[in-house]
Amino acid sequence: MTYAKTAAFTQEQQQLARVAKALAHPARVAIIQFLASKQTCISGDIAAELPLSRTTVSQHLQELKALDLIRGEIDGLTVCYCLNTELLKQVHQHFTAFFIEATTSPACGPADACGC
Amino acid sequence: MTYAKTAAFTQEQQQLARVAKALAHPARVAIIQFLASKQTCISGDIAAELPLSRTTVSQHLQELKALDLIRGEIDGLTVCYCLNTELLKQVHQHFTAFFIEATTSPACGPADACGC
DNA sequence: ATTTAATGTCGTATATTTGCGACATACTTC
DNA sequence: GAAGTATGTCGCAAATATACGACATTAAAT
Numbered sequence: 001m002t003y004a005k006t007a008a009f010t011q012e013q014q015q016l017a018r019v020a021k022a023l024a025h026p027a028r029v030a031i032i033q034f035l036a037s038k039q040t041c042i043s044g045d046i047a048a049e050l051p052l053s054r055t056t057v058s059q060h061l062q063e064l065k066a067l068d069l070i071r072g073e074i075d076g077l078t079v080c081y082c083l084n085t086e087l088l089k090q091v092h093q094h095f096t097a098f099f100i101e102a103t104t105s106p107a108c109g110p111a112d113a114c115g116c
Numbered sequence: 117m118t119y120a121k122t123a124a125f126t127q128e129q130q131q132l133a134r135v136a137k138a139l140a141h142p143a144r145v146a147i148i149q150f151l152a153s154k155q156t157c158i159s160g161d162i163a164a165e166l167p168l169s170r171t172t173v174s175q176h177l178q179e180l181k182a183l184d185l186i187r188g189e190i191d192g193l194t195v196c197y198c199l200n201t202e203l204l205k206q207v208h209q210h211f212t213a214f215f216i217e218a219t220t221s222p223a224c225g226p227a228d229a230c231g232c
Numbered sequence: 233a234t235t236t237a238a239t240g241t242c243g244t245a246t247a248t249t250t251g252c253g254a255c256a257t258a259c260t261t262c
Numbered sequence: 263g264a265a266g267t268a269t270g271t272c273g274c275a276a277a278t279a280t281a282c283g284a285c286a287t288t289a290a291a292t
Contacts, residue, residue: 008167009142013149021140025250026125026133029214033129036221044269051124056251058270077259077268085219092215098145099208103201105152141280160239172281174240179279193238193289 016098019091022067027052027060035070035083043078132214135207138183143168144176151186151199159194 009017023029027050034046047057061081064070069088072081125133139145143166150165151158163173177197180186185204188197 009146013142013145016145017140017142020136020138020145022136024133024137024140026129027250029129029132029136030125032218033214036218052250053252054269055253055271059250059252062270074258074269079269083218083221085221088215088219092212092219095211095215096208098149099204099211102148102152102199103204103208105199105201143280168280169282170239171241171283175280175282178240190239190288195239 012094016094019067019069019094022064022069025060027057028064031057031060031064032069032083035081041073041080041082043075043080046081128210132210135183135185135210138180138185141176143173144180147173147176147180148185148199151197157189157196157198159191159196162197 023032030050031046034049035042044054044058044061046061047054050057052060061070061072065072068084069091070081071084072079074080139148146166147162150162160170160174160177162177163170166173168176177186177188181188184200185207186197187200188195190196
């Protein structure tokens with residue numbers, strides 16, 4: 001998207017899609033899990049843990065940072081990345097609301113009009 | 117992804133990313149919500165509800181169908197699309213597990229090593 | 233059989249993503 | 263201040279995604 005006819009969708013649809021997109025690459029999922037697993041706020045040697053170049057990892061980090069899902073504080077020579085757990089909780093709720101809406105739908109039971 | 121160095125990530129990371137990608141476009145979010153809101157399994161005149169051409173909507177439907185998030189049964193002239201609520205529930209659980217892992221992380225309290 | 237309606241598929245143009253090397257920046261240490 | 267280290271940014275190449283018109287397909291209706 002973002003040359004999607006994005007204006008025609010609701011803010012909520014766009015926001016959900018935006019966050020989903022941030023999670024739409026295994027490297028970014030891995031980065032979030034890695035940050036969650038570390039007590040200390042490990043800097044960009046996240047790259048050492050992933051099968052990607054430092055440049056590419058940095059790019060993924062920027063994408064997550066752009067949505068404020070993670071934050072990076074400069075600490076001297078290294079950068080300390082942290083999860084924004086508050087925002088992640090909100091996102092979780094947003095996703096949950098979406099999935100509940102989708103999974104409690106009465107559509108398409110076996111006795112439905114269309115028979116599927 | 118899929119020219120990501122995808123083999124190096126875990127199956128779970130890849131699966132989560134794959135589903136996230138399916139939700140990473142407002143049109144696909146809207147399609148799922150639309151299907152959830154209809155009692156009857158409305159066919160591809162979903163396109164009439166969206167600001168996109170029929171071709172484009174059909175493409176998005178195929179993407180969702182490829183992941184089995186929705187199903188389409190041919191019913192004479194029209195196609196009846198339905199949500200796969202069982203799979204959606206599983207996906208919801210998968211996402212929830214991920215978010216809980218991320219949000220219960222003890223990383224980066226104010227008293228942490230890095231101070232952020 | 234012919235027409236009409238509902239869908240899917242193909243080809244193509246454009247935008248975005250992904251990945252990385254090379255370079256710039258900033259801070260620490262000597 | 264020079265050297266070294268940790269990061270970010272730029273620019274490019276290749277892969278994907280997005281969007282749509284034109285055509286093919288299938289089934290209902292006449």
